[in-house]
Amino acid sequence: xxxxxxxxxxxxxxxxxxxxxxxxxxxxxxxxxxxxxxxxxxxxxxxxxxxxxxxxxxxxxxxxxxxxxxxxxxxxxxxxxxxxxxxxxxxxxxxxxxxxxxxxxxxxxxxxxxxxxxxxxxxxxxxxxxxxxxxxxxxxxxxxxxxxxxxxxxxxxxxxxxxxxxxxxxxxxxxxxxxxxxxxxxxxxxxxxxxxxxxxxxxxxxxxxxxxxxxxxxxxxxxx
Amino acid sequence: xxxxxxxxxxxxxxxxxxxxxxxxxxxxxxxxxxxxxxxxxxxxxxxxxxxxxxxxxxxxxxxxxxxxxxxxxxxxxxxxxxxxxxxxxxxxxx
Numbered sequence: 001x002x003x004x005x006x007x008x009x010x011x012x013x014x015x016x017x018x019x020x021x022x023x024x025x026x027x028x029x030x031x032x033x034x035x036x037x038x039x040x041x042x043x044x045x046x047x048x049x050x051x052x053x054x055x056x057x058x059x060x061x062x063x064x065x066x067x068x069x070x071x072x073x074x075x076x077x078x079x080x081x082x083x084x085x086x087x088x089x090x091x092x093x094x095x096x097x098x099x100x101x102x103x104x105x106x107x108x109x110x111x112x113x114x115x116x117x118x119x120x121x122x123x124x125x126x127x128x129x130x131x132x133x134x135x136x137x138x139x140x141x142x143x144x145x146x147x148x149x150x151x152x153x154x155x156x157x158x159x160x161x162x163x164x165x166x167x168x169x170x171x172x173x174x175x176x177x178x179x180x181x182x183x184x185x186x187x188x189x190x191x192x193x194x195x196x197x198x199x200x201x202x203x204x205x206x207x208x209x210x211x212x213x214x215x216x217x218x219x220x221x222x223x224x
Numbered sequence: 225x226x227x228x229x230x231x232x233x234x235x236x237x238x239x240x241x242x243x244x245x246x247x248x249x250x251x252x253x254x255x256x257x258x259x260x261x262x263x264x265x266x267x268x269x270x271x272x273x274x275x276x277x278x279x280x281x282x283x284x285x286x287x288x289x290x291x292x293x294x295x296x297x298x299x300x301x302x303x304x305x306x307x308x309x310x311x312x313x314x315x316x317x318x
Contacts, residue, residue, distance in 0.1 A: 031229070033250050033261035040264050132260065139253075 006072065008115065011101050012052035013073035016063060017205070018094055019045035020212050021081055030084055037132060041091070044125040048098075051118035064216035068206045069199035076161040078205040082154065085140055085147070089154040091133040096173040097165035098126050134177045141181025152183055163192030231280040232258040234265075236272035244276050252277075 022042035029035035053059035077094060081087045105111055105119035140151040155178065162170075171188055178185045194200060216222070229251040235244035247266050252258035258277040266272065286294060298304070 031251060033252070033265055036268070037261070037264040040268060128263075135256070135260070 008052050009056060010072040010074070011098075012049045012056065012062075013071045014077045014094070015045040015052070015098070016049035017071065017073040017208065018077040018090075019043070019049060020208055021077065021079075022087075022091075024081055025087065038087075041129050041132065044122075044129065048118060048122045048125070051121075052115065055112065055114050055118075060216065064213045068201050068209055071196075071199075071201065071205060071209070073196065073205075074161070074164040075193055075196050075202055076158065076165060078202060078208055079158070079161065080204055082157075083150055085150040086154040086157065088133055088136045088140065089151065089158050091129070092137050092174060092177060093158060093162060093165065095126060095130040095133050096170050098122070099130060099173065100167060100169055102126055137177050137183075138181045141178070141183040148182065151181065155183055156186065159186045160191060160193050164195045229253050232262070232277045233280050233283060234258075234262040235276040235278070236262075236266060237274040238272055240273060244274065247271070249280060250277070 019042045022038050022045070025038045026035060026042075029038055049063075050059055053062045056062060074097070076090060076097075079086075079090060081090075102119045102122040106116055106123060108116075111119075137151065140147040142148070162174075166188075175185050230253070231249050232252055232255075233249050234247050236247050237244045250258055250261040250265055252261050255277060259275055262275050262277055267275070
């Protein structure tokens, strides 16, 4: 794989891993409507991941037969769902990250047509994801005493994972929503986790991959 | 969640030019969430180009026990159907 492909692999792995995390909510979300909403977002992310992985190589080989240290997703994407507030704040962070990625790729004259196609489709999908996650953050943060406390807890827990994905545009997007949600945004220069770019991941990714990859590894090449 | 969120009736227009049709209902705390939930639940397969949501409590329904007096008198009025007219050959668009 050429070095220039590495950012695309980071985006693809981020979408793939986050998609899997969201799919873990299926049948467990707070309401049936939200269950389907999270499922829709998971499927959008899966489609985006597939589009980029197909560009980078054999999508099944890349998704199912790499080990954790070969994945390049930001740590944020692999973190456990936690409670609904954790999932929603994680999604807000990720949606803001993807918003910058897709608009940059769509405007990049140097990317190939297939990648630009993925980006142009993803811009619309991401716009809805952002609307969903930002609306929920405001509802929860500016909601009841309990929902505010849980969402602030989620924000404080996830803020250290912004380092790999944050840009000035990311901060302004996210901070605007957090302010509207009456949450206390930690400082931009607060400590952050190290990057996963060199293959270091949290312990959580291995368990996620074990579930995601076990079928394909037990039955290589299986179709249905 | 101890109390159910309010119920909203969902209407979709499948194509421009057609009218909205009732497709089901969703729970939501307000109108904005009702539109979002309707989008997520009822337009996953490209079913719609427009969504209406209406609080279910705002729907006024006829009483099922009134159906004899409301609907039965129409059953034997076959002349109300437009099947008794000969359409002249010169009339287009019918």
